[in-house]
Amino acid sequence: MKIAIAIILLALAILVGPVVWQFAHFDPKAVPTSGLPWQVEVLPGGEAKVFDLIPGRSTLAEARTRFGAEMQLAIVAEPNEAGNVEGYYEQATAGFVAGKLIITADLPKDIIEGMRERAPKTEYMQSTTRKATLAEADKAAALAAPIRAMSFVPSAQLDEAVILERFGQPAERIRVNDHVEHLLYPAKGLDVVLDTQGKELLQYVAPARFDALRAPLKKM
Secondary structure, three states, X not given: OHHHHHHHHHHHXXXXXXXXXXXXHOOOOOOOOOOOOOOOEEOXXXXXXXXXXXXXXXXXXXXXXXXXXXXEEEEEEOOOOOOEEEEEEEEEEEOOEEEEXXXXXXXXXXXXXXXXXXXXXXXXXXXXXXXXXXXXXXXXXXXXXXXXXXXXXXXXXXXXXXXXXXXXXXXXXXXXXOOEEEEEEHHXXXXXXXEOOOOOEEXXXXXXXXXXXXXXXXXX
């Protein structure tokens, strides 16, 4: 049994190790790779561009063109909430970095509620969170909506040193408990969530809407 476990761990190290090394030692002059998670371009008007997309301006349709037709469209809602229309990728590739990607549409509450009423299927995801499959007639409107936020969970485990090397020093740090800390980059519209007991999370929004992302953290 110990030998089998050792073999599994070795296999994981072989698979994940090169990705972590590339993440930590990426040289922009040597590798002409674009669309990487830390390549956030601040545009002249104050917008931010990442993954070749501009939150607040680019649409879910543009994101699907960028990442592929495998996008799963659904409304995800907590109890007593209208929820959000989300495009989900189980496996998305950002340069050489793979991970899960959730793209949230910017749609009015009444539009989302109408979509939920027309949803052909609703199911529980985890705990009390519900997922409603979009009706075919509503998919065009969802894809035409601008991107409100993007959440990327890298497959490779990243530590603080790697994050700081790639993204630089944050403008602000907010610790919410003994194992979760948010590194905030307002000018880039970026919140990097470090979790010593789980996976890291990269959240991207339009810089103009960053205060809405920061505000709930201040209350924790």
